[in-house]
């Protein structure tokens with residue numbers, strides 16, 4: 026317990042104000058425990074100099090090098106001296122530059138080695154550190170270095186460092202903190218530690234910071250990784266258990282009459298997957314603890330049908346169901362497709378009969394979005410509260426605003442990747458008096474197994490593997506205006522040919538107008554790590570394209586669609602794009618508002634401008650809008666210029682396959698796990714430092730099995746208590762309900 030308290034001690038008390046505030050400022054490290062969690066990035070071997078190969082301009086570095094020459098000369102334009110110190114890794118050279126610090130000549134002598142830290146810049150073609158901080162080996166005047174010499178043995182830890190604090194200053198601070206560290210509490214049970222021969226926690230913390238051998242490092246990393254995986258899986262298991270103790274109303278229709286007549290009305294037969302998952306959901310809904318199921322399936326795999334069949338069961342048993350979509354366009358689209366799918370079952374009038382009582386079952390569907398005119402909105406809210414409305418379709422506004430349901434039995438969330446964990450929790454609290462609605466989350470971004478094991482580990486998962494609506498093939502090509510203008514010109518001709526053949530074409534733009542920063546709401550691409558580098562490029566906008574293309578192709582009917590239009594306008598445009606009337610639209614020029622859900626079988630071609638600005642899953646989603654009918658589709662990824670390698674790889678991945686799972690995996694590899702996991706949302710306990718969801722999948726799976734087994738033993742509550750103590754968390758409070 027004492028050791029645990031020690032971890033919470035403020036660094037100000039332990040190591041002094043200056044270093045403490047540098048750590049706070051640079052890394053938000055404030056306590057002993059946080060410092061000990063700041064693991065070395067790599068290790069340098071004494072006597073083995075750092076290779077200069079991979080040193081990048083503009084990046085802070087810590088290098089171990091030997092001084093090969095020192096020259097002091099008078100500056101030409103200004104008064105004073107410049108001291109140029111060449112250092113070497115044994116092969117290459119780089120320079121250290123000091124202005125007006127001639128006195129440093131005394132200690133910076135040829136042949137001496139040390140650590141040098143600074144930000145690399147380029148000066149007269151040479152890689153240079155200007156005014157680096159340094160520590161020379163074998164110098165007697167340096168207390169920091171003595172500390173380093175004392176503990177480091179032959180392996181020197183190199184920490185993520187900053188302008189304000191060097192790697193060896195961090196090492197010295199860690200040394201002070203480690204010196205008074207007592208035995209730490211263990212989150213991993215002894216049986217597991219023995220079974221896998223894991224170091225104990227204190228040993229591992231000490232070894233990762235001050236290893237005596239490479240074997241030490243390996244064993245420490247393994248142990249700490251194991252701990253991350255173990256804590257994460259235990260927390261998820263705990264949540265699953267807790268969920269089983271929550272109560273929900275069992276939704277058991279007597280006859281499934283609504284669902285059956287719905288099935289009969291469908292113009293196609295359900296896939297095996299749709300039927301199987303339907304049975305699983307039926308079973309969940311009959312339970313008295315809330316269903317929490319993730320339904321994943323590629324774009325076009327028919328998730329909506331699965332959800333609607335579940336909704337009909339809930340409605341028949343007297344409850345209400347709600348379908349939430351991320352955008353207004355999508356909500357409106359869902360509303361229309363639900364109503365049309367329901368056909369004769371749907372009731373758009375107000376004199377509906379509650380199906381469970383009535384003889385002539387009618388399902389009343391209501392659209393509720395933030396932009397409904399007030400009277401309509403009031404009526405909708407009234408219908409929802411009175412139970413008059415059975416199926417409600419809406420946007421996030423439903424969660425945020427105060428909406429009372431008469432008896433909410435099922436929440437369906439479309440496109441999970443737009444919803445955070447907290448929103449999920451907010452939804453779950455919508456049931457009345459401690460009773461939760463059942464929850465079905467649908468995602469068209471298939472989640473790789475590893476992610477499923479981590480972030481979504483508290484949901485049951487069903488996967489639709491067939492894609493019945495995607496019979497048509499879609500070809501994808503990368504085309505660059507700059508590199509190959511004749512290909513680009515051909516793209517636009519092809520667009521016209523599609524239109525003449527009676528097909529529809531989508532053009533996607535990253536921005537609405539030419540004015541800078543007028544990007545449409547686009548949460549995903551703003552997360553792309555390399556997007557900053559692209560921002561100086563020309564961005565093709567909806568408004569500019571409309572003007573230019575209308576001039577060039579006067580016979581083609583164009584219209585724009587973007588997030589700044591009024592919902593009513595958007596709906597009209599979508600309707601015209603779908604229609605064959607005189608006012609029909611051939612080519613829709615849109616931002617990513619068309620990303621999800623839009624279902625236009627006549628659409629055969631999509632041209633995505635500035636494709637380098639979009640993420641893999643976004644491109645995949647966008648492309649899913651074409652090839653939905655019988656005719657093959659063509660998707661053109663237009664790139665504005667030569668891209669950085671990661672953007673290039675993204676486009677190549679999208680062009681190479683239409684398999685959503687494969688793309689999700691590629692995405693994960695290119696982005697790194699942080700983004701994909703949504704770590705910030707999932708709370709401190711799940712923050713991963715060493716664990717890598719791709720590389721460590723075998724470890725994660727093995728830990729998951731161990732945790733499953735452990736959860737069935739008498740030691741489980743003790744294990745949870747140990748985790749809470751060791752990690753300073755309250756496992757039961759992680760779910761913010």
Ligand code: ADP
Nearest residue numbers: 293294295296324325326327328329330493494
């Ligand atoms: P998702 O939401 O998974 O992308 P949808 O539920 O919107 O897919 O379905 C895409 C299209 O496929 C819709 O037009 C739908 O009517 C159709 N569809 C769904 N299930 C089947 C099926 N079993 N056979 C043929 N078409 C289907």
Ligand code: MG
Nearest residue numbers: 325328329622
């Ligand atoms: Mg859908």
